[in-house]
Each structure stands twice: as C-alpha cells, then as structure tokens.
Amino acid sequence: MALPIVIPEICMGxxxxxxxSRVGHWMRGFESGPIHWWNELFSIxxxxxxxxxxxxxxxxxxxxxxxxxxxLTGFNRELxxxxxxxxxSEWQTFRNVVLPxxxxxxxxxxxxxFTLSLDDFVITFFTAGPETNxxxxxxxxxxxxxxxxxxxxxxxxxxxxxLFATIIAMRMQAPSKTEG
Amino acid sequence: xxxxxxSIRNVTKRYPGVVAVDDVSFDIMPNEFFALxxxxxxxxxxxxxxxxxxxxxxxxxxxxDGQNMEGVPANTRPVNMVFQSYAVFPHMTVRDNVGYxxxxxxxxxxDIAPRVEDALEMVQMSAMADRKPDQLSGGQRQRVALARAxxxxxxxxxxxxxxxALDAKLREHMQLELARLQQVIGITFIIxxxxxDEALSMADRIxxxxxxxxxxxxxxxxxxxxPHSRFVADFIGKINLIDATVSGVSKAGVxxxxxxxxxxxxxxxxxxxxxxxxxxxPEKLTLSAEAPPSDSGISAKGVIRDVAYYGDVSNVFVTCxxxxxxxxxxxxxxxxxxxxxxxxxxxASWHPSDTLILQE
Numbered sequence: 001m002a003l004p005i006v007i008p009e010i011c012m013g014x015x016x017x018x019x020x021s022r023v024g025h026w027m028r029g030f031e032s033g034p035i036h037w038w039n040e041l042f043s044i045x046x047x048x049x050x051x052x053x054x055x056x057x058x059x060x061x062x063x064x065x066x067x068x069x070x071x072l073t074g075f076n077r078e079l080x081x082x083x084x085x086x087x088x089s090e091w092q093t094f095r096n097v098v099l100p101x102x103x104x105x106x107x108x109x110x111x112x113x114f115t116l117s118l119d120d121f122v123i124t125f126f127t128a129g130p131e132t133n134x135x136x137x138x139x140x141x142x143x144x145x146x147x148x149x150x151x152x153x154x155x156x157x158x159x160x161x162x163l164f165a166t167i168i169a170m171r172m173q174a175p176s177k178t179e180g
Numbered sequence: 181x182x183x184x185x186x187s188i189r190n191v192t193k194r195y196p197g198v199v200a201v202d203d204v205s206f207d208i209m210p211n212e213f214f215a216l217x218x219x220x221x222x223x224x225x226x227x228x229x230x231x232x233x234x235x236x237x238x239x240x241x242x243x244x245d246g247q248n249m250e251g252v253p254a255n256t257r258p259v260n261m262v263f264q265s266y267a268v269f270p271h272m273t274v275r276d277n278v279g280y281x282x283x284x285x286x287x288x289x290x291d292i293a294p295r296v297e298d299a300l301e302m303v304q305m306s307a308m309a310d311r312k313p314d315q316l317s318g319g320q321r322q323r324v325a326l327a328r329a330x331x332x333x334x335x336x337x338x339x340x341x342x343x344x345a346l347d348a349k350l351r352e353h354m355q356l357e358l359a360r361l362q363q364v365i366g367i368t369f370i371i372x373x374x375x376x377d378e379a380l381s382m383a384d385r386i387x388x389x390x391x392x393x394x395x396x397x398x399x400x401x402x403x404x405x406x407p408h409s410r411f412v413a414d415f416i417g418k419i420n421l422i423d424a425t426v427s428g429v430s431k432a433g434v435x436x437x438x439x440x441x442x443x444x445x446x447x448x449x450x451x452x453x454x455x456x457x458x459x460x461x462p463e464k465l466t467l468s469a470e471a472p473p474s475d476s477g478i479s480a481k482g483v484i485r486d487v488a489y490y491g492d493v494s495n496v497f498v499t500c501x502x503x504x505x506x507x508x509x510x511x512x513x514x515x516x517x518x519x520x521x522x523x524x525x526x527x528a529s530w531h532p533s534d535t536l537i538l539q540e
Contacts, residue, residue, distance in 0.1 A: 076265055076267060078263045078264070078265050078267035079267045079269060079270075081234050081254070081261075081263070081267070082261070082263055082267035082269075082325075082328075083269075083280070083284075084234070084253075084254045084255045085232055085233075085234065085254050085255070085260055085261045085329075086255075086260065086280055086281030086284065086328065086329075086332060087255045087256070087281050087284050087285040087332065088255055088280075088281075088284040088285075089255060089284075092284045096269075096280070096284070097269060100271045101270075101271070
C-alpha cells in the first residue's frame with residue numbers, strides 16, 4: 001500500500017505512461033469501429049482526462065488510506081458490536097456508526113489528496129495529452145515563453161488554496177476530544 | 181414446570197491452543213437474575229457473547245425461548261447486551277442512542293418517540309435526553325446503555341461486567357438499581373462478573389466458572405455456605421482451607437486428622453476418604469484470650485501475626501501449631517478491645533457444624 005508513496009514520481013509517471021500507451025492503443029481500436037456513442041463520449045470526456053484522473057487516484061489513494069486507517073485505530077469495536085446487537089445490518093452499522101467515526105479522517109484524506117492532485121506535475125506531465133492539461137502543466141508551458149503577470153497571479157492563488165487545504169486537513173486529523 | 185428461557189447444551193468454543201468454553205450445559209428460567217462468575221479468562225464473557233451471537237463458530241446448542249440460535253445472526257436474536265465499555269455511540273445524543281435500535285429495525289417514528297421516553301424515564305435519564313455522551317459521567321452512560329438495550333424489549337438482557345468501570349459507591353448504588361429494574365421489567369438478566377460480592381448481592385442463581393467449565397450452579401446462600409469444591413469455596417468470599425486426612429466415618433460424622441488441629445470430628449452427610457480439605461469461613465471463627473471449654477468445638481492455639489483494620493471488622497491472621505494459618509473476622513465491638521495485638525497468644529475456635537468437608 002505504501003508503494004506509491006515511496007516510489008519516485010518519475011518512475012511512476014513512466015510506468016503509467018507505458019501502461020496507458022498499451023491500453024490506449026487497444027482502446028483506439030474502438031474509435032474507428034462501429035460503436036458511435038464511444039466517439040461521442042470521448043468528445044465530452046477525452047481519454048486523457050480519464051487517464052489523468054486514474055493516475056491521480058492511484059497516487060493519492062495510499063495517503064487517504066493511511067489517514068483513515070490512523071483514525072480507525074482508535075475505534076472501539078464494541079460500538080460496532082453494539083450496533084449489530086441492536087438489530088442493525090452490516091451496512092447500517094457501517095453507515096450509522098463506523099462512517100461518522102471515520103469522517104474526520106475521510107475529510108482530511110480528501111483535502112490531502114486534493115492538494116496532492118492540484119500540485120502534481122510529473123505524473124500529469126507523462127499522462128496528459130493534447131486535449132487535456134492540468135493547471136501546473138499549463139503553467140509550465142507558459143513559463144517557457146517567459147514569466148507573465150498571469151503566472152504570478154495564478155501561482156499565488158494556487159499556493160493559497162494548497163495552504164488552506166493543508167491547514168484544514170491537519171485540523172481534522174487532530175485527535176478529537178469527543179471520544180466515546 | 182416452567183420452560184427455561186435459555187437452554188445451553190454442550191456448548192464448546194475453542195480458540196487456537198485454548199478451550200474458552202468447555203462443554204457447558206445449563207438452563208436459565210424466565211425472570212431470573214442469573215450471574216456468570218469467575219476469574220478473568222474463565223470463559224464467562226465468551227459464553228455471554230455466544231448467547232448474543234457476537235461469537236460464532238462454537239459447537240453445541242443455544243436455545244432462546246424454544247428457538248435454536250444456530251445460524252441466527254446477532255442482529256435478529258431476541259437478546260440485547262450492555263457492553264463493558266457501554267459502547268454508547270459518541271456522535272449521537274442520548275435520545276438518538278436509545279432510539280437507534282428501533283430506527284434501524286424499521287419501527288415507525290411515531291412509535292419510537294414514546295418508547296424512547298419510557299426507557300429514559302425508567303433509568304431516570306429523561307432530563308439529559310439531548311446531551312451528547314461526552315457530557316455524561318460513567319454512571320450516566322451506563323444508564324443510557326441500559327435504556328438502549330431495554331427499549332428493544334428483549335427476552336433476555338445480557339450484561340458484560342456492567343459495573344466494573346464505576347467507583348465503589350456508584351457501583352453499590354447501580355447494583356440496587358439493576359436489581360430493582362429487573363423486578364420492575366420482569367425479564368431475564370444474565371450478568372457476567374468477576375466480582376463475587378456483585379454476584380452474591382444481585383443474582384438469584386450463580387454459575388461459577390473456571391477454565392471454561394461450570395463448577396457449580398446455585399443460589400448465593402448455598403454457594404457461600406455449601407461450596408462443592410475447593411475452587412468455589414476459595415473464589416466465593418474468604419475461607420480457611422485446612423489439609424486433613426480421613427481416619428474414619430461414623431454416624432456422628434467424619435473423623436479426621438487435620439494439620440495443626442489433631443483429631444477432629446466434623447458432621448458430614450456424604451462420603452469422604454483419603455486426603456480432604458476442611459473449610460471454614462473467617463466469620464465463623466471466634467478469638468478468645470483463654471482456652472475455650474474442650475467440649476465446645478474445634479479450637480487451635482496460636483499467635484496473632486497480623487491485624488488488618490477495616491473499621492467495622494478486623495481481619496486477624498493467626499499462626500497456629502504446625503504452620504497452620506487461620507484468618508479470623510472479628511467484629512470491632514467491646515470484646516475485641518485489647519485482644520487484637522500482634523504477637524498476642526489467642527485461641528481460635530469454631531463449631532464443628534460450620535466446617536465443610538471438600539474432597540480433592
């Protein structure tokens with residue numbers, strides 16, 4: 001699970017690129033095929049956007065898992081048993097007892113992965129294509145033509161967003177005072 | 181004869197390397213306050229959890245109200261449990277906690293509200309219905325856990341060491357409260373405890389467990405006065421155990437040679453042979469400065485080694501001949517003044533009929 005955290009981003013970027021070039025080759029086979037809605041789908045949601053999303057989910061997933069798991073170590077299993085004992089099914093128990101307990105972890109994980117995803121350059125650079133681009137990659141291509149005030153402004157906004165998301169994420173992770 | 185509400189038939193539960201519950205069988209009658217008592221690790225909690233359906237993969241049958249619980253999941257069993265940690269849901273108010281079990285089983289909202297109010301009334305928590313658990317004391321959380329289980333109107337209420345986290349004063353209060361509740365509601369309570377006082381004061385019947393097996397099931401008085409084995413005698417209250425060897429059995433009782441006492445005759449209406457233990461409760465012994473008349477009973481001369489003062493009573497340890505150690509409970513009344521001093525020579529005596537014979 002910790003593999004995507006420790007692996008160098010450049011390696012992951014290359015690996016994802018290799019995977020996508022294979023899969024992409026296979027999927028493009030459909031493009032000229034008889035399935036028309038397939039083409040229409042890609043005009044709304046280009047293949048690259050899906051590719052970037054999948055790659056981002058893959059590298060932020062372990063961060064979320066670690067945060068949520070840390071929260072769950074403090075979970076009293078008797079709460080779960082009490083819920084079942086009172087007549088709740090597995091799903092009701094998860095929905096009403098476990099999920100509210102791990103909610104701070106889930107929110108913190110979401111903010112953390114949002115920040116990671118927003119800032120990521122390397123993996124996105126490898127997976128992005130002509131139709132789709134993320135903000136950092138766009139900034140990079142603009143910088144190559146000289147620093148303009150737009151870039152300064154955009155970078156400031158980016159830093160502010162990242163900073164706030166991180167602060168909120170850390171706040172959510174702080175041990176709560178309302179342990180049962 | 182009334183039908184038992186719970187029948188436990190040859191129930192066994194193994195963990196890797198240990199037998200937690202070892203071929204246990206007994207019946208619990210409707211409206212009974214039943215206690216499972218034993219030292220930690222004796223399997224009492226495992227047995228309770230098996231009744232609740234939280235512990236599966238055991239063998240044997242658990243029959244609740246005529247229905248075999250084999251394969252019935254915890255959430256559909258007609259029993260409810262009060263957990264050791266209370267397990268009150270921290271993110272819900274008291275009212276929502278109590279109503280939870282009704283909500284998840286699809287009881288109409290219009291029925292839930294009055295039932296929750298009734299249950300809160302019963303445990304005197306109505307005033308705190310809108311509080312969160314972190315604003316409650318341990319005793320109050322316990323009441324919430326009780327109300328939450330009782331609102332489901334279970335056939336049997338299971339309590340897992342419910343009072344162990346409370347301080348001594350509150351524990352005593354809750355003991356009375358639980359006994360009162362049980363009388364009012366009239367359902368069967370099964371309580372798991374390692375505290376013999378708790379079991380003796382609350383339960384109608386007690387099952388003493390050791391190493392996964394039930395050693396004796398009896399009412400509190402019988403258990404205390406007539407334990408069947410050394411283990412039960414030792415576990416329930418304090419007791420003096422004196423090694424002895426049987427030399428003869430007659431109509432008058434068992435004649436035996438006991439360590440530090442010489443030859444004594446103890447009334448007994450069962451068989452006895454070989455090496456036995458004579459058991460006598462510390463409060464049956466009396467201490468005196470002068471030798472008691474020889475026909476008054478069993479007596480031993482010794483020296484006071486230690487006195488533990490408890491206010492109303494003192495526990496006195498007397499060392500007698502042959503290394504025999506006797507514990508004596510002495511009421512701190514006028515007669516005890518001046519007698520209880522370390523190193524003083526005293527006579528400990530008791531009536532032969534207060535002596536139990538425990539076969540090894």
